[in-house]
Amino acid sequence: MLNKYLFLAFAALWAIFFLYAWSLSRRQAQVRRELEELKNKVAAGPSSHSQPS
Amino acid sequence: MSKIFSPTMHLLVTLVWFMVALYMVFLYAPQEATMGEVQRIFYIHVSSAWTAFLAYFLVFVGSAGYLWKRSPEADHLAQAGGEVGFVFCSAVLVTGPLWARPVWGIWWTWDARLTLTFVLWLLFVSYLMLRRYVSSPGRAETLAAVVGIIGFVDVPIDYMAIRWWRTQHPQPVMAGGEGSGLDPRMWVTLLVTWGAFLCLFAYLMGERLWLAEAGRQLSAIRRGLAIRPSED
Numbered sequence: 031m032l033n034k035y036l037f038l039a040f041a042a043l044w045a046i047f048f049l050y051a052w053s054l055s056r057r058q059a060q061v062r063r064e065l066e067e068l069k070n071k072v073a074a075g076p077s078s079h080s081q082p083s
Numbered sequence: 084m085s086k087i088f089s090p091t092m093h094l095l096v097t098l099v100w101f102m103v104a105l106y107m108v109f110l111y112a113p114q115e116a117t118m119g120e121v122q123r124i125f126y127i128h129v130s131s132a133w134t135a136f137l138a139y140f141l142v143f144v145g146s147a148g149y150l151w152k153r154s155p156e157a158d159h160l161a162q163a164g165g166e167v168g169f170v171f172c173s174a175v176l177v178t179g180p181l182w183a184r185p186v187w188g189i190w191w192t193w194d195a196r197l198t199l200t201f202v203l204w205l206l207f208v209s210y211l212m213l214r215r216y217v218s219s220p221g222r223a224e225t226l227a228a229v230v231g232i233i234g235f236v237d238v239p240i241d242y243m244a245i246r247w248w249r250t251q252h253p254q255p256v257m258a259g260g261e262g263s264g265l266d267p268r269m270w271v272t273l274l275v276t277w278g279a280f281l282c283l284f285a286y287l288m289g290e291r292l293w294l295a296e297a298g299r300q301l302s303a304i305r306r307g308l309a310i311r312p313s314e315d
Contacts, residue, residue: 033120039181043127043174047283050170054290061297068304 090289097282104272104279112272124182126273130280131174132200138168138284139203139238142210146231149224155299158224161231162214163291167284169207176204187251196252199241206234 088096108126115122145161148154179197180190191197210230217223245252265273 033185035121035181035185036123039124039127039178042177042181043131046170046174046177050167050287054287054294058290058294058297061294061301064301065297065304068301068308071308072304 090286093282093286093289097279097286100275100279100282104276107272107275112269113266115269118186121182121185124178126276127280128175128178128182129273130277131171131178133277134280134284135168135172135175135203136238136242137281138164138171139207139235140164141288142168142231143235143238146228149228150232158228159292159295159299161228162295163288165207165210165214165227165231166291167287169204169211170287171280171284172200172204172207175200192251194250194252195244195248196241196250199237199244203234203237203241206230206237210234 104126108123112123112126114120141164142161145157145159145164148157149161151157179200183192184190210227213227213230214223217226244250245255
């Protein structure tokens with residue numbers, strides 16, 4: 031049987047890596063979304079810049 | 084900047100490398116005579132520690148580069164190194180006590196190596212908090228760079244702590260003098276595992292650098308859009 035400390039160490043390691051990768055991908059998705067919104071605003075023309083979103 | 088691998092390919096290589104490393108940790112490396120199975124934590128613990136040291140070195144290089152040239156790329160390198168390094172340093176502080184409990188009978192002791200590693204983790208935390216909570220533009224980068232440079236002093240002292248002082252922490256496996264060292268199969272396993280960690284580190288750094296650059300571009304576009312109506 032796998033030693034419980036060995037199991038916990040590997041489980042914790044993967045949890046830490048996955049949590050960080052998940053947080054990073056969430057922030058990337060948010061920046062992509064904001065960039066896309068800004069691109070659309072710019073494409074819509076100068077008059078739309080001061081319009082509330 | 085052109086990349087050798089696409090991020091997807093890089094992630095795939097990392098995953099395959101980790102599978103090889105896991106095979107070696109559990110099936111190739113021999114079982115240590117006195118500690119038994121729990122000694123296998125050593126491969127991920129040491130790999131995390133070496134990677135955290137490398138990350139803080141990048142924080143130092145990026146911080147020095149920023150203070151010297153005021154280059155946003157250098158600042159991004161320091162910022163990414165600080166964040167990814169925090170992840171690996173946290174892994175060191177979690178896997179260490181899980182090895183110490185069955186081997187020493189205690190989770191933690193304030194010996195030189197453990198204390199200095201905890202200080203390194205606090206340095207990563209303070210570096211990231213400075214970046215997050217100092218809002219005036221330019222000031223956060225400069226203050227963080229100063230912390231990044233001064234804090235780097237901890238890394239060589241932490242690395243040398245088990246050579247300079249008598250500690251509860253095991254003696255070094257590399258250049259540790261007479262009686263130290265590893266079985267050749269353990270050495271190969273350790274190096275392959277560290278390679279997998281470095282591959283993951285490079286992947287996370289690449290993704291974090293992309294985020295920093297995209298964030299900078301986003302701010303620049305926003306500033307441009309905010310200025311434009313008054314120019315009309």
